[in-house]
Amino acid sequence: MSVARENTVSKAKAGKAKGRKPKKSEVTRARILDAAAYVFRHKGYALTRLSDIAKRAKTQTSSIYYYFESREAIVAEVLKIANERTSEFVQNALAEVPPDASAREKITAAIRGHVAIVLSGDQYTSAHMRIFDQIPPAMREHFLRVLDQNAEVWRTLFQEAREAGEIRVDLDLSVVRLLLLGMMNWSIEWYKPGRLTPDELARHAAILLFEGVGSAAPADAG
Amino acid sequence: MSVARENTVSKAKAGKAKGRKPKKSEVTRARILDAAAYVFRHKGYALTRLSDIAKRAKTQTSSIYYYFESREAIVAEVLKIANERTSEFVQNALAEVPPDASAREKITAAIRGHVAIVLSGDQYTSAHMRIFDQIPPAMREHFLRVLDQNAEVWRTLFQEAREAGEIRVDLDLSVVRLLLLGMMNWSIEWYKPGRLTPDELARHAAILLFEGVGSAAPADAG
């Protein structure tokens, strides 16, 4: 029932390296990014001050400029990392289902992965959801393209499902995919940890997607 | 099958009055609000300048202060109107279904109403979606309460549906309701007029909700 995966989020890796000792500047840079993600997540783009970020990163506002060109550069980096993580989570979840699984099983796994990261409390992902449509147009443009690339996995999954006859033919695949993404992404607006686990939410979403809420209910809508 | 009603959105009514000649100041105030909604919708909260609003309303930045206390006061008014309209649309859609209709039919109608306003291009509603989580915490707090009140209609509908045995019992009603709202609200992020009508999108959402994509398409599906 539960997903065994080690799909967890760690601190921003300072430097691409695996075992190399991180340079001090890399650590600081990562600390600033973590702080930025946190503040952006909680305050939104408009209300976030460089000084808020500096405070949380235990440094000076002016020090930030040693690591980043500008405020925008920080935002861009946060969004980039968020995208990487989201895509990673979905990939990991997918990697766990056996290759011969049905398309429906794969999609269900992907849903669990996506919901997991969205609701993980990961600051980067949360920040992304929160600030995406607050950023300057040019940057938005850029990340829309990134987003669209990441959507490719989903497109493929739904395509497979249709070919396997698992999706009724009077529905538009794109619309279905986007509605599903909507359910999942919007959940960050209302989800509060405690009453409901992400996996349980994912189960609901999968049921809505594939079976609908009608039990053996009277379909008679005359 | 289609929404026969004249569920349309008009310019901000200047003054509560029905037939009274609108005072000039009321007209101007409404023009500023319309402009504000438009700019907020397109630029988001952070990037909207009072001067943008003024320009679009064909007035001066400083003139705005004759009508509104502050920037915040404008935002608050825009959100208030948006909430009124959304709730109105859903109510209207509901008013059309015969009282003895099944809960499922009512919910389907409500979905059409909600999607209709969300995708209507109405500046107020769009602005609401766009800026809601960018506004200052206190205001957010306030409007969350308003939102929750408006959600009451939906709660009631789902409750009815469950009592009528139209919703399988292993699902949490709140979760289902919120996932549905998510599908619909998120659609503003990706919907582009043209390829797909709001009614068609609503149909997809209703199918996901009640039947899922896996079911066979009914032979005679309108």
Next chain:
DNA sequence: CAGAAATATGAAAATGAATTCAAATTTGAA
């Protein structure tokens, strides 16, 4: 442990926008 490179700092400058205000203009009622 010296000296260079890397990093951090606080103060000052630059920016950009919201808001205030006193005065000018327009409106509408008598």
Next chain:
DNA sequence: TTCAAATTTGAATTCATTTTCATATTTCTG
């Protein structure tokens, strides 16, 4: 037509924040 009230205006003011910069401190290497 007149005059008070309503509305508009542009110029200051205020304010908060980003960014720059010259200098100080720390870290790392040899």
